[in-house]
Amino acid sequence: MEEHDAQPDPQTVTADxxxxxxxxxxxxxxxxxxxxxxxxxxxxxxxxxxxxxxxYVPDLLAASLASDRSNLVALLVDDFDNPHKLVMLERLTRILRAAGCGTLLVNMLGEDDAPDALLLASQRRVDAAVLIGTQFNDSIRQTALGARRVKKLIVFARASASPDTISIGCDDVEAMGEITRHIIARGYQRPMFLAGPDTESTRLMRKEAFLRLWAESKGGPAPDVVHLPRYAQTDGYNGLLAYLKSRPSAALPDVVICENDVLALGAIDAIRHGMGLRVPQDIAVTGFDDIPIAASPAYDLTTYRQPITQMAHALVKVLDGGSRADLVLPGQFIARSSG
Amino acid sequence: MEEHDAQPDPQTVTADxxxxxxxxxxxxxxxxxxxxxxxxxxxxxxxxxxxxxxxYVPDLLAASLASDRSNLVALLVDDFDNPHKLVMLERLTRILRAAGCGTLLVNMLGEDDAPDALLLASQRRVDAAVLIGTQFNDSIRQTALGARRVKKLIVFARASASPDTISIGCDDVEAMGEITRHIIARGYQRPMFLAGPDTESTRLMRKEAFLRLWAESKGGPAPDVVHLPRYAQTDGYNGLLAYLKSRPSAALPDVVICENDVLALGAIDAIRHGMGLRVPQDIAVTGFDDIPIAASPAYDLTTYRQPITQMAHALVKVLDGGSRADLVLPGQFIARSSG
DNA sequence: AATTTTCTTGCACGCGAGTGCATGAAATGG
DNA sequence: CCATTTCATGCACTCGCGTGCAAGAAAATT
Known part of the structure; x- marks a missing residue:
């Protein structure tokens, strides 16, 4: 197959x-x-x-080597069970690409794998590592600070306690405020909170925010909280079902506040198909994230949409050397029929 | 913060x-x-x-430059609406990482963007580009063959007509055979097929396989086929609902064969919430992929699981210089209550 | 013990492009 | 028309490591 023009070098054409x-x-x-x-x-x-x-197309590899700017960022993900990750990946790859950055996707195999994953990224000289995960402890800091250091460590969509990281996320407190006001306005009296794993240095503030806000508004005994081992729909299903079955039917909650949508889907399944009850008439459910399927009539989940697009743009700004402070952005409350 | 040992060079320690x-x-x-x-x-x-x-940690960038093996593969994705992509990404990143390969995630913005996306990947000297998309036409070949060529072009989970690509996928014909036998065994008489866009050079053989198999087994008039503009749940919903409403109620199909699970979810929603009918009693539904939520009791979708893990391993083998021929692997039929 | 074979090691060169500095050319001023 | 500033261009050096070849050391052979 001939090329249109006379291509002097079929293999590689360099700046020379x-x-x-x-x-x-x-x-x-x-x-x-x-x-x-x-x-x-x-x-x-x-x-x-x-x-x-x-x-001619410039070779980014050679450019990176020479200039110590690779225009590459690593995306470290450890929770592929959550469809919301797909939303984040889509936004991040699109917006970073528009900003001239490539994205290296690294699968973190578990909590203990974070240092290895980070090391792998650093070997490619990424300009920054973005943690889009659920669990990783402080050991990651050691690695981040080690040898060929990762220049920037960014925690995306989670809060981080570590001073060496920059976190970009949604305003969980404001969000839970909206959710709390909503369920109070709808007259629910006996909420419970369905949460994911209780991680260490990086966490969501949703549970704490809700408990505090509920106590401030309604007082009374603190709502029950159930912690799940992972953020998977089946975990939400099993966890909530076990909880509901362990209670006398007079003491069932009338609304289940879930830390995210995936758990909420499992919760709705448990209420409907596990308990044979109705959502929201018997037990209402709220989620968090607004994953695409939450809009499906099968769930029609009341939830809170994270401002992923703005968060991604904020990330670009951080990469360009802008702010170094943690960032918290407002999202949008989405009222549907589930709660 | 002091390091444990005496680190002579805080910045970069080289082989020297x-x-x-x-x-x-x-x-x-x-x-x-x-x-x-x-x-x-x-x-x-x-x-x-x-x-x-x-x-010391070797610098993969410098190594790539020197050796023209980057141990990097690009994953070109253009359909982030499908949760199945998340499954693929998880498998591919994990298995490629185990094989010593990094993964560059590139967001293809549309059909026309494929050449640009490919160019981007080639600038990083990827060892291979893996197309995990739904639509891309032959123009991609031109780019692939151009300038700093991409050494290998692999089409993942789709069939490809182009001789310059290697395709690794699931055996659609065998799969549709299982589905067809299943719905025949269950006694359905009036199937219809819900398909995605009618793409050019790379396509799924599911529709063709089903139509042929049905004709061979049952004969009669060919089942209706509805093509959708994209593979999104709302497309499945709107597309099927419009179709169903356009028909006299006596001539409704008794089973909807969907090209993938996402469409099937939309189809189920349309049947239940759009038409107020029951699944599977009034209209049954089958999908394809076995995405995680297909197992939820809210859908309990009969479907066919693609052998993603094996496909990923096959990909590794191709990268290591193994086979150059297209590969078709068997998956697994999953019977649930939807059809 | 001399020689051949095998293993081990050192070295020049190249991968493709970015950076700072020095030189040449063009433009400005007097 | 010459002196001075500004702009444009060329060049050495560097980034960190891989490859092929040749020289040196050790082991095996006769």
Whole structure:
């Protein structure tokens, strides 16, 4: 298969080739690609034409090696069970790409794997590592600070206690405020909270926020809290079902506040198919995240949408050397029929 | 914050540093890291000790530049609406990582974006580009063959007509055979097929397989086929609802065969909440993929599980220079209550 | 003990491009 | 028309490591 033009080098065309063709030096070629460019309009045009003719594409690898900016960020994910991760991945990859950044997806195999995953990322000289996970403890800091250090460690969609990380997330307190006001307005009296694992250094503030807000507004005994081992729909199902069955039917909650949508889906399944009760008439349910299927009529889940797009843009700003402070953005409450 | 040991270089420790410390040359250090290793046990130990002491980690970027093997593969995804992508991403990242490969996640913005996405990947010198998408036409071949070519182009979980790509997928024909036999065994008479976009060079063979198999087994008029613009749950909902409403109630299908689970979820929603009918008593539904939520009692979807794990392993084999032929693997039929 | 074979090690060169500095050319001023 | 500033361009050096080859050391052979 012949190419349109005479491609002198079928394998790799470097800046040198372009330089030769354009009749300038290699460095002039480099300059033509930088916007500030101390370069004359004439030679820039010559260069660009040669670039076109040869189909030159700069090698990002070599550029990274030479400049210690890789325009690569690592996305460390440890919870592929949650469809919301897919939403985050879509936004992050799109927006980072628009900002000229590639994304390295690293699968964290578990809590203990975080250091290894981070090391792997650092070997590729990523400009930053973004933690999009649920659990990782402080040992990750040691790694982050070690050898060929990761320049920036960013915790996405979680709060972080560590001073060495920058966290970008949604305002959990404000969000739970909306949810709490909502369920109070709807007259629910006996809420319970369905939470994920109780992690250490990085956590969601949702449970604490809800308990505090509920106590402030309604007082009385603190609502029950059930902690689950993971954030999977089956965990939500099993966990809530076990809890409900362990209670006398007179003492069942009338609303289940879930730490996220995945748990909420499991909760709804447990109420309907495990207990044979109705949602929301017998027990209402609220979630968090607004994953796509939450809008399905099968669940029609009341939830809170995280501002992922804004969070991703904030991430870009952080990468560009902007703010170094933790960031908390407002999301949007979504009222549906489940609670 | 002090480090445990005396770290001579806080920033970057290179193979040269290790060599100096171990009292050997830089190349001996490199050899210590290769398994074939023409190196004495003694100096290997010396090197390894120095590596430990200094916390040396080889720079994959420099290695890639020097060796033109990057151990990096690009994952090009264009359909983040489908939770099944999350399953694939989890498997691929885990298994590729175990095989020593990093994964670059590239968001394809649309059909026309495939060449750009591929170019982006090639700039990072990926060893292969894996297309995990739904739509991309032949223009991608041009790019793949262009300038700094992508060494391998692999189509994952789709069939491909192009001779320049290797496709790894599930055996759609066998799968549809199982589904067809199943619905025939259950006595359904009036199936219809709910399909995604009608793409060009790469496609699923599910529709064709089903129509052929049904004709062979039952004959009669060919079942209706509805094509949807995208593979999203709402598309499945709207598409099926419009179809069902356009028909006299006596001529409604008794089973809807969907090209994948996401469409099937939308179909079930449409039947239940749009039409007020029952699944499977009034209209049954089958899907394809076995995404996690298909197992939820809210849907309990009859479907076919793709052998993603095996497919990922096959991919590794292809990367290691194994087979160059297209590969079709058997999956597993999952009978549930929806159809 | 001399020689051949095998193993081990060192080294020049290249991968492709970025950075700072020095030189040449063009533009400005007197 | 010469002196001075500004701009444009070229060049050495570097980033960290891989590859092939040649020299040196050790082991095996006669």
């Amino acid at each position: 080739d372009v330089a030769t063709r354009a009749g300038v030096s290699r460095w002039t070629v480099a300059r033509a690609f930088k916007k500030d460019g101390s370069i004359s309009e004439k030679s820039r045009k010559k260069v660009m034409q040669a670039v076109e003719e040869l189909g | 540093d290790v060599a100096t410390r171990a009292g050997v040359s830089r190349w001996t250090v490199a050899r210590a890291f290769k398994k074939d290793g023409s190196i004495s046990e003694k100096s290997r130990k010396k090197v390894m000790q120095a590596v430990e002491e200094l916390g």
